[in-house]
Amino acid sequence: MDYVRAASLEEALAAALRPGAAFVAGGTNLVPDILFGRKKPVLAVDISRLRELRFIEERGGRLRIGALATVTDLLESDRVREAAPPLHESAVEFAGPLVRNRATVGGNLLDASPAADLAPPLLAQDGEAELLSAEGPRTLPLASFFLGYRKTTIRPGELLTAVSLRSLGPNDRSAYQKLQLRRAMAISVVSVAAALWMEGGRCAEAGIGMGAVAPVPYRSGAAEAELRGRVVGEAEAEAAAAAARREARAIDDVRASARYRERMCEVLVRRLLRRTLGLPSPARAH
Amino acid sequence: MSRYEVTFRVNGEERRASVRGEATLLRTLRELGHLDVKTSCEAGDCGACAVLLDGEAVNACLVLAAQADGCEIVTVRGIGTEGNLHPIQRQIVEKGGVQCGFCTPGIVVAAKALLDRNPAPSPEEIRRGLAGNLCRCTGYQKLFEAIAAAAQEMRG
Numbered sequence: 001m002d003y004v005r006a007a008s009l010e011e012a013l014a015a016a017l018r019p020g021a022a023f024v025a026g027g028t029n030l031v032p033d034i035l036f037g038r039k040k041p042v043l044a045v046d047i048s049r050l051r052e053l054r055f056i057e058e059r060g061g062r063l064r065i066g067a068l069a070t071v072t073d074l075l076e077s078d079r080v081r082e083a084a085p086p087l088h089e090s091a092v093e094f095a096g097p098l099v100r101n102r103a104t105v106g107g108n109l110l111d112a113s114p115a116a117d118l119a120p121p122l123l124a125q126d127g128e129a130e131l132l133s134a135e136g137p138r139t140l141p142l143a144s145f146f147l148g149y150r151k152t153t154i155r156p157g158e159l160l161t162a163v164s165l166r167s168l169g170p171n172d173r174s175a176y177q178k179l180q181l182r183r184a185m186a187i188s189v190v191s192v193a194a195a196l197w198m199e200g201g202r203c204a205e206a207g208i209g210m211g212a213v214a215p216v217p218y219r220s221g222a223a224e225a226e227l228r229g230r231v232v233g234e235a236e237a238e239a240a241a242a243a244a245r246r247e248a249r250a251i252d253d254v255r256a257s258a259r260y261r262e263r264m265c266e267v268l269v270r271r272l273l274r275r276t277l278g279l280p281s282p283a284r285a286h
Numbered sequence: 287m288s289r290y291e292v293t294f295r296v297n298g299e300e301r302r303a304s305v306r307g308e309a310t311l312l313r314t315l316r317e318l319g320h321l322d323v324k325t326s327c328e329a330g331d332c333g334a335c336a337v338l339l340d341g342e343a344v345n346a347c348l349v350l351a352a353q354a355d356g357c358e359i360v361t362v363r364g365i366g367t368e369g370n371l372h373p374i375q376r377q378i379v380e381k382g383g384v385q386c387g388f389c390t391p392g393i394v395v396a397a398k399a400l401l402d403r404n405p406a407p408s409p410e411e412i413r414r415g416l417a418g419n420l421c422r423c424t425g426y427q428k429l430f431e432a433i434a435a436a437a438q439e440m441r442g
Contacts, residue, residue, distance in 0.1 A: 001307035002288050002307050003288070024350065026348070027349055027353065028348050031347070031348045032347070034308050035329075035347075036329070043307075044307055044308075044352075046350070046352065046353055095330075095417075096333070096414075096417035096419070097399070097400070097417065097418055098333050098418035099348070101343060183417075184417030185417055
């Protein structure tokens with residue numbers, strides 16, 4: 001494998017035109033993929049020193065996060081904690097400190113695992129991907145970024161430069177939960193992020209991000225439709241939870257069965273919505 | 287096969303290597319004789335190869351050697367040596383935190399990074415700080431106690 005360190009965005013894009021080129025930043029996915037023969041790039045284009053891609057900033061009611069922001073950057077950012085609490089929570093639960101120091105936001109999304117930890121929180125907050133290629137920039141919703149199992153819409157030679165999300169204010173509601181088989185360093189069994197933008201007691205806009213229950217992380221449009229524009233109470237939370245379960249397309253794997261995962265979609269959506277709304281925990285079903 | 291000349295400092299001493307593009311920092315450090323950096327999973331799961339890279343704890347198996355060009359690397363031997371143990375190392379010895387010893391170098395590096403960031407960690411913060419380091423002897427409890435004691439000692 002050849003290696004080139006890009007000193008600028010222009011250099012990175014030019015180098016990536018070579019067939020078989022792959023961008024590398026934190027390397028937490030790509031480096032072991034190469035070592036174990038799962039990926040065989042001809043050229044690694046090292047973008048890890050492009051400082052201009054490592055930032056967290058507010059712009060026009062949205063939080064923009066550079067693709068090279070690390071998970072540690074997310075974890076330590078007051079802006080993320082305030083404007084995107086589910087994303088902060090997902091950073092807390094993400095792997096361990098040694099991996100968080102290297103893993104980047106862009107890398108987590110481009111790896112396009114159904115269980116990508118950062119995807120549900122970003123999807124729930126109307127996440128957008130900012131892409132750049134020799135032909136110029138384009139922006140698209142994260143909801144249409146993931147095409148299939150480990151497949152994204154990114155084109156050869158195209159670089160994910162940043163993601164942005166719609167900020168939550170102090171009166172808005174949100175919650176996040178990741179089910180995992182141990183409390184750290186674990187791949188998600190099911191993860192759900194919920195964001196509700198409130199206007200006078202009504203839910204003006206809703207985002208429900210789902211992880212590890214379909215070939216891709218996705219927004220539960222069916223659950224969101226039960227919330228959007230409504231005064232959300234017990235009945236709405238229940239309807240959204242049931243809708244989320246119907247929409248899931250989970251699989252059986254070493255971590256859990258499809259049946260369990262689909263049931264947990266309902267349980268987690270209900271639990272997160274009740275938590276955000278200050279409703280008491282429901283009695284356990286028998 | 288292209289090779290790349292890299293130069294970095296390890297525990298304060300300059301090291302040069304001619305590496306292939308896919309060479310990891312872990313394998314390169316060991317080829318240079320830094321056998322205190324341990325090879326285990328080579329997938330970022332176990333933390334045995336932890337080093338400080340420009341002051342941040344990372345798994346050396348997840349970094350390409352070429353990416354470390356110009357960087358400052360500290361291994362467990364850069365934190366303290368047999369004749370001059372760091373409080374983290376001394377407390378691990380005193381509290382019996384070493385069983386087979388294979389995870390210990392990575393644990394010391396992760397603990398050093400934790401205490402650099404947070405000089406007074408709670409027990410939960412110590413556990414979370416070591417979440418990326420596996421001890422297959424499962425000797426965690428004494429390690430946690432040793433790190434808490436070292437933190438207290440270092441605060442004075």
